[in-house]
Amino acid sequence: MNNVSINIDGKEIVTQEGEFLLNAARANDIYIPAICYLTRCSPTLACRICLVEVDGKQVYACNAKAKEGMNVITKTETIEKERRAIMEVYDVNHPLQCGVCDQSGECELQNYTLEIGVDSQSYTVQDVDRASHDWGHLHYDPGLCIVCERCVTACKDMIGDNSLKTIARGGDPLNVDYKESMPKDSYAMWNKLNKSVIGLTNGTDVLDCTSCGECAAVCPVGALVSTQFMYKSNSWELKSIPATCGHCSAGCQISYDVKHTSVHNPDEKIYRVMNEWNYVSLCGAGRYGFDYENRDVVKDEVAFKNAIAAFKKADTIKFTSTITNEEAFILETLKDKFGYKLVNDEAKSFQTFLSDYSAVSGTSLYGSDLKTAMNSNFIVSIGTAIKTDNPNARYALNNSLTTNKGAALYFHPVADPVVDAMSKNIVSINHKPLQEETALYLVLDLFADKSKLPTDIVEYLASFHSTKTVTLTETIKEKVIEIVKEMKVNEETGEEEEVEVEKSKMVPKKVSKEVEVDDNRLLSMLGMADDFMETFTKLMKKKDIFSMIVGPDLYNHPNSKNIARLVALIEKYSAFELVMIPTLTNTLGVAMINELSDTAGSYAIGYNTEADFVLSGLGEGDLDMPAINQQEGTLTSINKNVNPTNAALPYGGYTLNDIANALGLNAQNTIDYTVELGSIDGFKAEEFDALPDHYTNAGEEIRGYKLESLSTSTSSDESVSKIDEALGLDGAIIYLANPVRQFTDFTKNTTNLDEKSGVYMSAESLEASELNDGDSVFVKTDNGELTANIVSDNKIAGNIIILPTFDSKLNSGALVNGYRFANASIQKV
C-alpha cells in the first residue's frame, strides 16, 4: 500500500492508501466520535455517529477509505445535528439504572450523552418488554442494549465463534413523521435499532461458544456483562494493575481490576480482567481465569530452611515454563554456580526445534508474529490444535479469513468444527498423525519458488507428480431440432389444422472426455479430496500476503529435526512469513535463557512440577511460591516480545529470589534481574521499571521490547530427509491437548473455569460408540495408562480422543513418548 496525504480539519496527515479515515484520524490524535466500530474488524455502520464530510460529501469515517488529497471535515452544523439526534435516539427508553449498572462510570452511552450535551429528548416510541437472558457466563439485558452490534462483530470477525446476531425485536414502528422531521442518518439508525435486539445464531437461548467473554468486553453499555462480575463492583472503585496474561504464549496485555474483598475483609481481590479490546482479544482463560493466586501464604521458615538444604543436596532443577524470564535467569545463574541440570522437557523440545530451524534459516528466531499473520490473506497452519494451543493464533487465522477476504489450509489430524466454521475459504486437511512432514513437503510443492529451491528437493517433489488420464464430465449446450405439432390456420381453407413444425432449442448435455491432468501423490498421501487443486486455485485468487503458523505437534515429532529444516526451507523459499507457537506461557523465554538437560540426576528440586522437593505456586509443594499474578517480571511471547507483568495481589511468602540470595546470589527484588537479561543473546539490558506497556492510538503495541533475532552460523547444507511413507497412525488414537479455556493446573485452580478433567471425546464419536458422557474408561498406550471419565466435547469432531494436560493429576503425558499423538486402546470400566 502507498502512503497518501490527506487533510483532516486543516491538519495534513500521512496515512496508507485505503486506510479507514477513522483509523487514520485516531492514529494522528484527531477525535471522531464512533461507537460501533471495532479496530481490526469490519465496519458495521450501525451507529453512524462517525459521520464526516469528505470534499463536500457526507461519509462514514469508519468505512471511507483514504485517498490522496482528500479533505476531511469532522464537524459541520449538519453533522452535529445528526450526532445530537443519534445520541437522543440512543437515550430513548434507555433504563434509568445507571446507579446499579455494571458499566456505569465507563459507559460510552453516558460519555457520549454528556459529551454531545443531550439535555432534552425530542423523540419517543412505546417501549416493549425486553426481559434479560441468562446465557451462562454472560448476562444479556436487551433493555440496556443499543444494538451497536460490536458483540456480533467481535464474535464473528475476531473470535470466529459467530454465536451472536441481531434478531427481530417486535414492537411499535417509529412515528412516520420522524422520517421527514429527523436528520436522515439518525432516523435510519433508529429505524433499524427499533426493530432489533441481539440473539443467538443457534436459534436457542442457550449459548454454546468458546466462552471468551470478548463480546461483553466490547459492549459499550451494560447490556452484555460477565455473569461473574455482575453487580459486584462499581468500575470506579477498582484499581487496574497492568499485566501480561500468564496462561499461554500469546502474552496478551491485560489489566487485573482489584479492590478489597468486602467491608469485613480488606484483602485485595481480583474482580475482573480487562483488555484493550481494539488491539488485543482475550480467550476465556485470560478473561475469567484470574484467581489462581497462591493465597494466604506466610513466610514458613522451616520450609525455607528445608528448601535451602534441598538445593544443597540437589543436582537437578525441574521446572515448567509458567515462569518469568527473571526466574529462568535465576535458575540459569544457579546452574552456572552449582552445576545443576536444568530439566524442562517441553522447552527443551522447542529449543532443539528452534536450533534445528536456525541451522537452515540462519536466524535464531522465526521471522514473523501473529500480527503479521492477522494482516495476511493466506494462512497455512500445521502441527497445532490452534484453537486451544494459542487462542490468539486462532483469532489471527479467523480475522485474516473474515476481514481480509483470506483463505487458509488447516493441517491437523483432529477435526475442529470451530475452525471449519470460520469461513468457507478454509480447508481442513485431517491427515494421519505423523504425516506432518508430508504436509510440509506439500506446502513446499505448492508455494516454494522452485527456481531457487535446492535442485534435489525440486526433483524429489517432482517425483510425486505424474500425469493421469481422467474422464471429465462437463455440461455443454447442444442445439436440438424438434418437430412439434402446432395448430395453424390454413390460409386457403381458413380452417385451423394441426401441422408439424421444426423448432431448434439449446439443451444441456453431459459429455465425457478424457484429459490428461497432473496427479500429485502428496495429496492422496494426506487423504485430500480429489478436487483439492480446483479448490486451491479458487482459494489462491487475489492472495498476496502469506503466513504460516506451526505448532507444538512438530517439536516432539520423531522427525522433528527434519521438520524444523523443512519449515525453514518454506520460510526461505516461499512467500510465507513464519510464526511458531511456543508450547507454554514462557517457553520461548526459557528456550532462549536456559541451557537445558535431557535427563534429571539423582535428586531434583521441582518448580511447579513433581520432584523430590517441590516449590509450588499452586500451593501444593514443600515450599510456597507466588503465582504469576503475584509476580513482577517479564514473559516472552509468541510475538517475540519481552512483556512486563505486575503483581496484582500481594504475596507473603518466600520467592525464588529469596532462595537464590540464601545460596549466595544478591538481588533485592526478582526484577533486579530484568536488566541482567541483557547478557543473554537477543534480550536487552533494560530496567524493569523502564519497560513501556501500552498501545498507541494507531494500534502500535509499545510493550517491553522485541527480542532480537540474531544471525546464526549456517552451513550451506539445506538437505532434508525424504518422507518415510510408512509413518502414520491408524486406529484408536489419543492426542494431548486441552479443552478451550484450560492450559495448566493454574487455570484448573480458578473459580470460573469449570471445565472438567477427563477423557475428551467428540459428541459425534460418542454417538457412534457404546460409550457415554461420564462413563469411566481405561485408556492404555505402549507408554502408560489412565482411568478417567469421558467428557463429551462438541468443539472437536472425529474419533481422536483428547487427553488434557491442564490437570497434572491425570498424568496424560505418561501415555505418550514426546509426540502428542499415540495409538491407544480404550475400554469402559
Add this chain to the structure above:
Amino acid sequence: MKRYDLRHLKDNFDPRMKEILSESHKATETLIFLFEIGDFTPVQRSADLVKECGYELYNSLKFNEVDWTIVAKKD
C-alpha cells in the same frame, strides 16, 4: 416532588396509585412512582391510570431489571 415506592404491592399496585393520584397535591407537584415490571402490562396500566386521573405522563422508564418508574404531573 413526591416519590412513591409501590414495589411491595407487586402486580396489584394500581389501586394505591389511583388513591395517590386522587389525593390533593400541590399545584404542579411532580409525582414519581416505582412499581414492578411483572409481565410488562403494569407499564401500560400505569400510563392509562395517569391519563384517567387527569395527569400528564412526563416519563416512563425501566428503573432496573425488575422495576419501572414513571413521572406524572398535573399542570
